[in-house]
Amino acid sequence: MKLAIVGGGQLGRMMAQAALPLGIKSLLLDPIADACGVDCGELLVAAYDDPASLDSLAQQCDAVTFEFENVPPAAVSRLAKDIPAYPPAQALETARDRWNEKSLFQSLNIATATLALVDDQASLVQGVAKVGFPCVLKTRTLGYDGKGQKVLRSSVDIEGTFEELGAVPLLLEGFVDFDYEVSCLSVRGRDGECVFYPLVENEHRQGILHKSRPLLNHPLQSQAAQAAQAVMEAIDYVGVMAFEFFVQGDHLVANEIAPRVHNSGHWTIEGSACSQFENHVRAVMGLPLGSTETSRPIAMLNVIGKRPDIHKLLAIPGVHLNDYGKAERQGRKIAHINISAVNEADLLVRLDAVEGILVNNL
Numbered sequence: 001m002k003l004a005i006v007g008g009g010q011l012g013r014m015m016a017q018a019a020l021p022l023g024i025k026s027l028l029l030d031p032i033a034d035a036c037g038v039d040c041g042e043l044l045v046a047a048y049d050d051p052a053s054l055d056s057l058a059q060q061c062d063a064v065t066f067e068f069e070n071v072p073p074a075a076v077s078r079l080a081k082d083i084p085a086y087p088p089a090q091a092l093e094t095a096r097d098r099w100n101e102k103s104l105f106q107s108l109n110i111a112t113a114t115l116a117l118v119d120d121q122a123s124l125v126q127g128v129a130k131v132g133f134p135c136v137l138k139t140r141t142l143g144y145d146g147k148g149q150k151v152l153r154s155s156v157d158i159e160g161t162f163e164e165l166g167a168v169p170l171l172l173e174g175f176v177d178f179d180y181e182v183s184c185l186s187v188r189g190r191d192g193e194c195v196f197y198p199l200v201e202n203e204h205r206q207g208i209l210h211k212s213r214p215l216l217n218h219p220l221q222s223q224a225a226q227a228a229q230a231v232m233e234a235i236d237y238v239g240v241m242a243f244e245f246f247v248q249g250d251h252l253v254a255n256e257i258a259p260r261v262h263n264s265g266h267w268t269i270e271g272s273a274c275s276q277f278e279n280h281v282r283a284v285m286g287l288p289l290g291s292t293e294t295s296r297p298i299a300m301l302n303v304i305g306k307r308p309d310i311h312k313l314l315a316i317p318g319v320h321l322n323d324y325g326k327a328e329r330q331g332r333k334i335a336h337i338n339i340s341a342v343n344e345a346d347l348l349v350r351l352d353a354v355e356g357i358l359v360n361n362l
């Protein structure tokens with residue numbers, strides 16, 4: 001069996017890595033010749049919308065999946081015409097646009113922040129009157145890792161802001177004074193079976209994910225899973241979907257979905273019976289889903305920009321380094337570290353030790 005993966009970055013690489021033991025080879029499409037997925041599968045170097053390359057993927061592979069949501073829609077429909085393509089085009093379209101995804105949440109009675117559409121400076125003023133300060137103004141499309149957004153705290157922040165964010169369609173959201181952020185890694189198979197990983201607590205730094213930790217037996221687990229299942233069923237989803245929420249007291253406020261394997265699920269590689277990557281491959285290939293059972297304490301830290309001293313790192317027990325083989329560059333995710341332990345106290349000691357190494361590495 002052969003899987004086509006559009007995108008040859010670290011997510012494509014880890015999907016290809018998970019596919020190998022299942023006897024599934026991967027063919028990755030990426031415009032960059034040294035995309036890091038090349039170590040784990042065959043790489044086709046071409047633009048994402050190159051017709052001949054898309055046809056070649058379809059001819060050689062049994063199914064196709066996507067590493068990111070901003071695949072050109074024409075490329076998705078060209079592929080879907082010839083081979084099973086998951087997640088479906090409708091899911092990518094929904095997740096690409098913050099207004100579309102939040103409208104879907106609201107239609108399913110899933111709570112969101114107060115919202116207002118902004119198409120020019122005048123509608124920004126009207127939106128602020130509806131939503132109130134503080135609020136967050138975001139580009140409807142192409143925003144990630146906190147890019148393309150601005151927190152507005154008073155009327156001085158409104159002046160010229162529509163232009164500042166590129167004079168593109170925007171969404172204004174009420175500022176959610178959350179306690180912490182979580183994500184629910186959810187999987188839906190081709191036959192409609194759904195499984196869920198334990199809720200993950202996520203900590204961001206400078207807009208980039210820093211740390212993720214599964215929270216076993218969290219009281220909001222079933223509420224999150226129900227919301228995720230409702231969304232996946234509404235868009236006939238297949239594969240792994242990450243649903244990000246804010247936790248405020250004893251309830252969830254939906255933020256966004258990522259229609260793909262997600263950074264906040266990297267801990268599942270060593271933490272769960274079947275990782276998010278293997279489950280995504282299983283779902284897309286029409287295979288039975290694997291267990292999401294997670295029993296031991298585990299956490300994940302991202303490595304940004306620069307490699308830490310591998311000797312020091314691996315001297316800490318319970319450390320699992322996953323280096324993506326990418327060149328070092330400021331702000332770039334180049335590896336993650338999963339840290340496991342038999343109990344909570346040991347995990348915290350090990351986490352502290354790894355965080356110490358990462359801080360000194362900056």
Ligand code: AMP
Pocket residue numbers: 113136143144145146147173174175176177178181204255256
């Ligand atoms: P996003 O790109 O929507 O995931 O936003 C990036 C980060 O900005 C989130 O992980 C939150 O930490 C913060 N954020 C986004 N939207 C809101 C909001 N409505 N209220 C408070 N914080 C937010």
